[in-house]
Amino acid sequence: MMGRSMICAAVLVLMLVPAPVPVIAAVDNVAFQWTDLLSTLMCSQFAAPLTAGIQQQLHLAQWHSLLALRGIGGGTTEEAVVAYASWKILGHYFSFAQVLDLQIGPLLDTQLREAQVTLPQQILAQRIGETVAMSMIARRGTTSSEFTLGAVKRALKAAARPPPTGVFRFFDDSPAGQDAATFFFSVMTLWRPFVIPDPVVFVETYLANLRPPKIPSKEWDDNWEGLKNIGRLDWPGRTAEMNLTANLIGCPRVNNNKCHFEQQATAAAQSALPNGTSLYDSVLLLAKISVTQYDAGIAQSILKYGFWFWRPSQAYQEGDSKHAPIPNWTPFLPTPLEPEWPSGTVTFVSAGARPLQTFIGSGKKVSFTIEGGGTFDCEGFVGDPVPTRSYPSLEAFVKEAQLSRMYAGAHFQDAVNDGVVVGNTVADYVESHWGQVTPSGTLPDLAFLNVMFTVPNKTGDFTPRSLDVK
Numbered sequence: 001m002m003g004r005s006m007i008c009a010a011v012l013v014l015m016l017v018p019a020p021v022p023v024i025a026a027v028d029n030v031a032f033q034w035t036d037l038l039s040t041l042m043c044s045q046f047a048a049p050l051t052a053g054i055q056q057q058l059h060l061a062q063w064h065s066l067l068a069l070r071g072i073g074g075g076t077t078e079e080a081v082v083a084y085a086s087w088k089i090l091g092h093y094f095s096f097a098q099v100l101d102l103q104i105g106p107l108l109d110t111q112l113r114e115a116q117v118t119l120p121q122q123i124l125a126q127r128i129g130e131t132v133a134m135s136m137i138a139r140r141g142t143t144s145s146e147f148t149l150g151a152v153k154r155a156l157k158a159a160a161r162p163p164p165t166g167v168f169r170f171f172d173d174s175p176a177g178q179d180a181a182t183f184f185f186s187v188m189t190l191w192r193p194f195v196i197p198d199p200v201v202f203v204e205t206y207l208a209n210l211r212p213p214k215i216p217s218k219e220w221d222d223n224w225e226g227l228k229n230i231g232r233l234d235w236p237g238r239t240a241e242m243n244l245t246a247n248l249i250g251c252p253r254v255n256n257n258k259c260h261f262e263q264q265a266t267a268a269a270q271s272a273l274p275n276g277t278s279l280y281d282s283v284l285l286l287a288k289i290s291v292t293q294y295d296a297g298i299a300q301s302i303l304k305y306g307f308w309f310w311r312p313s314q315a316y317q318e319g320d321s322k323h324a325p326i327p328n329w330t331p332f333l334p335t336p337l338e339p340e341w342p343s344g345t346v347t348f349v350s351a352g353a354r355p356l357q358t359f360i361g362s363g364k365k366v367s368f369t370i371e372g373g374g375t376f377d378c379e380g381f382v383g384d385p386v387p388t389r390s391y392p393s394l395e396a397f398v399k400e401a402q403l404s405r406m407y408a409g410a411h412f413q414d415a416v417n418d419g420v421v422v423g424n425t426v427a428d429y430v431e432s433h434w435g436q437v438t439p440s441g442t443l444p445d446l447a448f449l450n451v452m453f454t455v456p457n458k459t460g461d462f463t464p465r466s467l468d469v470k
């Protein structure tokens, strides 16, 4: 039985034709230029800027600098304050001379020159940009993981084997398996969200109906059958398109600043936004995308480690009361190290797409392009060039991410369906609570902004301040 996903695949292949001509980014401004530089710097470390927590700080500091400028009512330009705020954030996290002198400093200089700001305007912009950035860093400075990959592997190895049916405890002890296990792993469950309240309470309140399939059940039978062929490395029906779709999201790229799928959300925004989108709108949207993805990352992690559902490789190899094991079942891409349900990748992709869809207007279709370039770096695919990809809509973009994780053999159908629910639910919550005081917050410290950037008239009247942040 081929199931739903194969039908979707056929439709998708028709929709996703390669772009005939490379499409130039539709919007370009200082905020996107710094986003690009952050991606470049992170990709040189083979790391993801979102999950490192830096991208949120970059975009929020950019936004705060514009709010501060509004508070003052002028005196310098929007471009200049955003440039200085960004320069300070990146300079803090990439403080070695080579990068500062050769990449971070020159971008600031170029932007100031292009903005044609006078010296007094520069001085004011620097004061605003630096102070909001330092306040941001003080509040959200990144923390490092207390667990090393080695410790995680040892813990998994020490756990009882074989685990009960349906319980994730995948650990491939072979040398190949140990190499493959260098996939992204993190203690996201312990992160401090920006907007959602306590993440466990959030999950219990807004995502209480979500759960992985029960084993045995009809639902589980469908999940099993639906992935059995398409996720498998050696299925004779695999097409080049399926391979490519799996690699687009599942394989990091080398020699390109979209090395990780996380970078695709801001790339999609840059491509989809009309030329002429204001700097303020760009910055606010970027901040919402980054913050939503971060908080959604926490929510999916709470679910993953709450349910500990097994990965396809483990499920097929071990079998269950109704399905005979398939001992040599091998996924197309190496199995990630965390539990299966829901798909974190799909959560991130939908969490990134949703704010953009809301900005454009829900239900409105927007076509856009994700640039190609670089080569895949995945087992068996080292060296394949990454093509430019055109999408007729954000929906198609999310759909491709879903198929990608199934063609990789990493996720069952339910996990990719529910990943969209998690991403969208967090995105809608963030959208409707944006600008409100929330646990660790997206807003600048109001008292700080007032003291630093506005000199109130001493009338003796009570004139509480509020920000117009929507």
Ligand SMILES: *[C@@H]1O[C@H](CO)[C@@H](O)[C@H](O)[C@H]1NC(C)=O
Pocket: 024, 025, 026, 027, 275, 276
């Ligand atoms: C965007 O619009 C500006 C001003 O109309 C124009 O100079 C520029 O070439 C446009 N950029 C793109 C990428 O279309």
Ligand SMILES: *[C@@H]1O[C@H](CO)[C@@H](O)[C@H](O)[C@H]1NC(C)=O
Pocket: 233, 238, 239, 240, 241, 243, 380
């Ligand atoms: C898809 O990838 C598999 C595994 O590397 C390979 O054996 C197969 O030939 C590929 N299929 C096509 C049509 O390229």
Ligand SMILES: *[C@@H]1O[C@H](CO)[C@@H](O)[C@H](O)[C@H]1NC(C)=O
Pocket: 454, 455, 456, 457
């Ligand atoms: C201070 O008072 C002046 C004169 O009434 C007014 O123009 C200005 O907007 C006030 N500034 C603030 C920050 O309220």
